[in-house]
Amino acid sequence: MDLWNSVLLGFSISLEPINLFYCFMGVLMGTLIGVLPGIGPVATISILLPATFKMSPISGIIMLAGIYYGAMYGGSTTSILVNIPGEAASVVTCLDGYQMARKGRAGPALGISAFGSFIAGTFAVVALTLLAPPLAEVALQLGPPEYFSLVILGFTLLAYLAHGSMIKALMMACIGLIMACIGLDFISGFERFTYGIATLEDGIGLVPVAMGVFGIGEVLINLEESIGKREVFKAKISNLLPSLKDWKDSLLPIIRGSVLGFFLGILPGGGAVIASFTSYAVEKRFSKHPQEFGQGAIEGVAGPEAANNAGAGGNFIPLMTLGIPANPVMALMMGALVIHGLQPGPLLLSQNPDVFWGVIVSMYLGNIMLLILNLPLIGIWIRVLRIPYPFLFPLILLFCLIGSYSIGNNKFDVLIMSLFGVIGYLLRKIRFEAAPMLLAMVLGPMLEDALRQSLIMSGGSFTIFLVRPFSLAFIGLAAILTAFPIIKWILGKKTRLAAELPKEDHS
């Protein structure tokens, strides 16, 4: 099927009333949770994943995807109006967005954020449409050694791009891999680390862990502090349409943010968060007046907002073409595809073109819906922002509890989620990131399978990873990335990507 017919197939599927409805529900919920601080796309997708069991796979995935890119749109509203990021990818928007609001320019800040997000989101979907099919064909030629090396490269990139220490990120990945070993060994059928507990035979579920670490953990951190009333921007917001000068200042940042965000989104561990931070650093460097950054420069809103939306689109590339999730949200999407009997990866395009193209094309429509939702309905989102946290957190907890129970209809998942909520809280306290652990949990079985198959193929020789070109390239790149910080550390010049950014910690 050529590209044109594939896109037409995608439109015919995504324009079905039921899919349009779920796309709308997805972007609506995404915007809502993006606006609400304290609940992010990982927790929301985890909570709603069991609800998709009754839907068709296409509708379910369309809705979950809508939640993800919708949250990118919604997150900026909170950053601009309250100076609290609705989700992690909008942290950097606080810096200039809130300053613009304080100077009476909340309207143009919200406007350029929505338009920038729309342009970047659409760019990402077009790029995804063009790049995914050839990449999927290349991926079909990869064998177990290449997959092993690719996953190792993924972990290294994830650790390299982590917000904190690379060693800590790799430690978390190891813990995730160990957790992935719990349950029946898929080759020998041997029980590992189950200790006679029947429910552990199937392993520890990804969704209760994700909900616990990201949903419950965040609530516990918020409860630890005395939360005062949020100061929501009170002045009337007018002129949502940016002026000609605003457009002139923002156009190049939006274009740069879109390209940068998309390609950073493809990298494991990249995604929307790192894309927005990098875009801010790039815009500050390109700007003729960098001193205005942090004082309400519109470029500081346009670039990062474009980048985080493009990053969200780019995230779908490794999942759809290689079956490798780039971040926890994509790990959950992978889980959702598997639960619905679909195998993410290169075969998805050939075996389930309806799902592949239906989901991609739904993103075009979702982006248009988001533009409509975000500009005229801004008043409603401001009201949502005024919901007091003491009333909100019990609801978040309850939805997490219902979500975790409904996965397997047993209390074990609820207990696992609660336990990982405490672990998520403690991880934040000792400054360890949970994302590498979650990704390793998902990639663990694939990594182990690829390693054991490769070693059987080679009769126990590790050179198999070095004699095949793709594998050698992946391993070589991973080695360079690992060596880079070690050399810097030895030289005593340890610098970090975050050095370009203001030192404020929003974790």
Place this chain on the structure above:
Amino acid sequence: MKRIEYIGSLIGLVIAAIVIWQSFLIPMGSIGKPGPGFMPFWVAVILALLSGFSWIETRTRKLPAVQVQSRVGERQWSNVIWTAASLLAYGFLIEILGFILSTIFLLLFLFRFMGRQKWWVVFTGSFLVTLISHAIFKLALKVQLPAGIFKI
């Protein structure tokens, strides 16, 4: 600050040691034909090495002159402990008391003692949220929520 990082390294070492010990109880296989114990053993060895590196990195790193607190505000540790305990209790009770009763009790507790709401808000909120969530999840989305021993 450094103490917290040492604790992280130590936890990593302890987990690695336990997994290495437990992996010996699982068939390890050979390099040419790895068994089920192969992967957890070597991952735990790598974890132990990384924990060691993390310890050394913490020891050799100089503390920044000015440390930025991640969050400001008065710390309320008891909120965390009570909330976590209430979630665990909910997990144990949901199949005994059923969804409706256990949810009402949980929300009463959270709204009143964690959220510090007024009693009328506590009761109205708890009952309304329970009924609405029951209607959405059980009746509309057909999620199988437990009825408990009282069959409600």
